[in-house]
Amino acid sequence: MPVSQKKNINRAISGWLIMLPTLILFAFYVWEPLLKIIQMSLYNAQGFTLTEFVGLDNYKSLLANPDFTIAWKNTFMYTFWSLIIGFCVPILLALLITETPVFRSLTRVAVYFPNILPGLAVMLIWLFFFKPGNAGVLNNILATVGIKPLTWLSAKGWTIPLIVVTMTWRSAGSTALIYMAGISGINPEQVEAATIDGAGIIRRIFSVILPSLTGLVKVMLILQIISVFQILYEPLMMTNGGPNNASISIMMLVYNYAFLHFDFPKAAAVSVMICIVLSLFTALYFVVSGRRGKE
Amino acid sequence: MKKLICLLLALTMVLGATTIVTAAEADEKIQLTLGNYPPDTDEAMIAAFDVYIENFSKKRPDVEVVPAHYFYALDTIVPMAEAGTLPVIIEPWYTEPQKLIEAGYVRSITELLKERGWDEMINPSIRDLLSKDGEIYGIPRDAYALGMHVNVDLFEQAGLVDENGVPMYPKTWDELVTVGTQIKDATGSAALCLLAQDNAGGWHWSNIAWGFGATLSVDNGDGTFTANLDSPEAIDAMEYIRDLKWEHDLLTADPLTENWGTGFTQVAVGNAAMYIGANDALNQTTVVNGLPLEDFALIPVPAGPGGQYSLNGGTVYMFAANATDEQVDAALDFMISMGRAPEVGAELIEGMGADAKSRMENGEPVVKRFPAWVGQAYSDAEAAIIAPFLNVDMALYQDYFDKVAEAGNLRLEEQGLTQEMYAELTKVMQEVLTNENADIPALMKTADTNYQKLLDDAGIGQ
Numbered sequence: 010m011p012v013s014q015k016k017n018i019n020r021a022i023s024g025w026l027i028m029l030p031t032l033i034l035f036a037f038y039v040w041e042p043l044l045k046i047i048q049m050s051l052y053n054a055q056g057f058t059l060t061e062f063v064g065l066d067n068y069k070s071l072l073a074n075p076d077f078t079i080a081w082k083n084t085f086m087y088t089f090w091s092l093i094i095g096f097c098v099p100i101l102l103a104l105l106i107t108e109t110p111v112f113r114s115l116t117r118v119a120v121y122f123p124n125i126l127p128g129l130a131v132m133l134i135w136l137f138f139f140k141p142g143n144a145g146v147l148n149n150i151l152a153t154v155g156i157k158p159l160t161w162l163s164a165k166g167w168t169i170p171l172i173v174v175t176m177t178w179r180s181a182g183s184t185a186l187i188y189m190a191g192i193s194g195i196n197p198e199q200v201e202a203a204t205i206d207g208a209g210i211i212r213r214i215f216s217v218i219l220p221s222l223t224g225l226v227k228v229m230l231i232l233q234i235i236s237v238f239q240i241l242y243e244p245l246m247m248t249n250g251g252p253n254n255a256s257i258s259i260m261m262l263v264y265n266y267a268f269l270h271f272d273f274p275k276a277a278a279v280s281v282m283i284c285i286v287l288s289l290f291t292a293l294y295f296v297v298s299g300r301r302g303k304e
Numbered sequence: 305m306k307k308l309i310c311l312l313l314a315l316t317m318v319l320g321a322t323t324i325v326t327a328a329e330a331d332e333k334i335q336l337t338l339g340n341y342p343p344d345t346d347e348a349m350i351a352a353f354d355v356y357i358e359n360f361s362k363k364r365p366d367v368e369v370v371p372a373h374y375f376y377a378l379d380t381i382v383p384m385a386e387a388g389t390l391p392v393i394i395e396p397w398y399t400e401p402q403k404l405i406e407a408g409y410v411r412s413i414t415e416l417l418k419e420r421g422w423d424e425m426i427n428p429s430i431r432d433l434l435s436k437d438g439e440i441y442g443i444p445r446d447a448y449a450l451g452m453h454v455n456v457d458l459f460e461q462a463g464l465v466d467e468n469g470v471p472m473y474p475k476t477w478d479e480l481v482t483v484g485t486q487i488k489d490a491t492g493s494a495a496l497c498l499l500a501q502d503n504a505g506g507w508h509w510s511n512i513a514w515g516f517g518a519t520l521s522v523d524n525g526d527g528t529f530t531a532n533l534d535s536p537e538a539i540d541a542m543e544y545i546r547d548l549k550w551e552h553d554l555l556t557a558d559p560l561t562e563n564w565g566t567g568f569t570q571v572a573v574g575n576a577a578m579y580i581g582a583n584d585a586l587n588q589t590t591v592v593n594g595l596p597l598e599d600f601a602l603i604p605v606p607a608g609p610g611g612q613y614s615l616n617g618g619t620v621y622m623f624a625a626n627a628t629d630e631q632v633d634a635a636l637d638f639m640i641s642m643g644r645a646p647e648v649g650a651e652l653i654e655g656m657g658a659d660a661k662s663r664m665e666n667g668e669p670v671v672k673r674f675p676a677w678v679g680q681a682y683s684d685a686e687a688a689i690i691a692p693f694l695n696v697d698m699a700l701y702q703d704y705f706d707k708v709a710e711a712g713n714l715r716l717e718e719q720g721l722t723q724e725m726y727a728e729l730t731k732v733m734q735e736v737l738t739n740e741n742a743d744i745p746a747l748m749k750t751a752d753t754n755y756q757k758l759l760d761d762a763g764i765g766q
Binding site for chain 2: 070073160163164248
């Protein structure tokens with residue numbers, strides 16, 4: 010065997026050895042549960058113990074669930090509103106902070122602060138704001154300008170957007186930090202050259218900074234879609250999916266099957282469907298970004 | 305020297321052997337883990353449990369009682385049951401037994417109950433809750449019948465109390481509008497706290513619907529059920545709550561934010577005069593939320609054009625699937641020490657006394673419990689035992705107890721897929737309470753169709 014080939018084999022072995030712990034962890038914590046869930050979705054079960062192979066019956070009976078269609082629709086609405094309300098906010102925050110010469114560290118900590126609060130605590134705080142009647146913080150503020158109390162989360166059309174606002178408030182800071190890191194990675198000479206050529210702040214942002222962030226923005230977009238698609242505890246805590254299912258999400262359906270009814274096979278079936286949809290999103294992302302790359 | 309070493313070794317071996325024997329003896333003791341043991345913060349109840357354990361240990365020295373407070377929760381029961389770490393006795397709430405039985409997380413105790421003759425002494429409504437395919441999986445802790453928790457102070461402010469300070473409460477749902485309007489005008493507080501956040505909304509509403517003559521889930525007698533949510537009576541009951549909200553404005557600010565727990569708070573803090581609540585939750589309004597005992601009353605659920613009914617259910621004890629016969633037997637003996645068993649004897653009387661004393665010291669109303677076990681001897685014993693601890697004016701409770709004692713008043717929850725039915729009804733309530741122009745017959749029709757689909761899918765629809 011030639012020396013170079015031997016070297017390659019040795020390098021491959023050491024490479025696999027380095028990866029081995031990660032592969033084991035992945036296999037144990039990700040792949041095995043994933044396969045188990047697919048298996049469970051095809052069986053009847055008592056608790057977690059599989060009892061009888063039923064093929065696609067669990068999937069069929071999901072269609073009989075009156076909440077199934079609306080939960081999917083709402084989940085897409087959460088994703089839609091999170092892109093409308095929440096996608097640009099972190100970019101704006103990152104731009105504002107990096108372009109502001111004073112109090113930069115303080116502002117950075119301030120925007121990140123909501124992220125260190127426990128999620129449930131944040132929801133409870135917002136519930137105080139959205140409380141109906143005269144007890145709610147927002148209604149009290151409105152009362153000072155003579156506006157009658159509103160029902161906030163109980164107003165059907167507003168429920169999802171308001172929940173998305175609370176999610177954005179909590180998580181925009183951490184996403185902004187990622188964008189800030191991206192901005193700091195832009196070659197300063199490029200920015201300086203643009204400034205010398207007479208580009209103002211707006212021109213710099215649109216002609217230099219944002220184009221340099223395109224790759225990062227695409228990654229964050231797909232991550233946000235995947236993350237919002239799995240929204241659970243915000244509607245669970247704030248509205249319990251109401252009013253009249255206006256805010257029930259597909260993950261709430263999984264929760265309801267698993268923990269309210271202990272029907273784990275059906276919970277697994279919904280999870281598999283979510284997994285397929287998210288895989289499709291990811292594949293779409295790769296196709297689109299691949300095409301763009303070729304262009 | 306050698307001899308000394310030998311002697312020391314021999315001594316060590318003897319000591320070791322003794323220790324092993326002692327350990328083995330200890331190991332032979334039956335371990336009884338009490339999930340129903342109170343939390344560290346409940347000192348009065350812990351004192352009562354000390355008495356129970358002391359009495360029990362005298363009778364059953366072969367049992368080691370291990371306090372293992374477990375607050376039943378949906379996110380902990382599954383991993384604990386799957387891992388086999390549930391305490392022997394668990395205390396799930398009333399909606400859970402059938403799910404736990406179905407999942408195999410609790411065990412049948414039929415034979416052990418039959419040996420004691422207790423199977424015939426359980427209040428039949430609760431036995432149904434605890435049974436599947438002829439097997440019984442638990443015993444009752446308490447029974448309850450829905451009534452209304454009342455803030456007497458609000459009635460007083462509206463001039464609605466008699467010369468004895470007893471509230472002149474509404475006897476019918478129509479009267480509730482009149483009385484409620486008086487209270488609202490006089491105090492600005494809501495007449496009624498109606499729940500619409502979760503399934504408890506449908507649960508309470510079903511009691512209202514019965515008053516209007518509705519039967520929501522028709523039992524076909526062959527193990528199948530037919531949805532009946534869109535009957536004219538059910539629609540009338542839904543229209544009634546629509547009127548409470550939009551025509552009379554007698555509900556709290558937003559019923560969609562109200563759940564079982566907030567209802568007690570709204571009554572206790574004076575935001576609502578009345579709330580549908582049961583006799584097993586008197587401590588919620590008084591102790592937990594601080595309404596003074598003299599300002600609290602328990603009244604019957606108002607009657608409607610279709611009659612007057614009180615929803616009857618129970619809270620229960622169940623036993624972990626991996627508990628042995630010996631452990632369950634010990635647990636049943638422990639129930640006697642706690643005064644929660646049907647056998648009237650000295651130990652039961654002492655247990656009941658300790659329980660009543662603990663409730664009195666806790667500042668919660670000590671009134672008779674609703675019979676979870678049938679039998680006059682048991683009821684008489686309880687009445688006699690709690691008499692010295694009575695801490696309330698019974699006039700504030702008497703009508704409730706009289707009404708639920710009337711024949712035909714108590715009614716079990718609707719059968720079929722009860723929680724799923726409540727979920728469908730709650731959705732309709734949410735629409736009706738947020739949309740003044742909601743098309744109630746159409747909504748009830750949709751709920752009926754949805755519920756029927758669920759029954760069909762579960763193989764019990766017809």
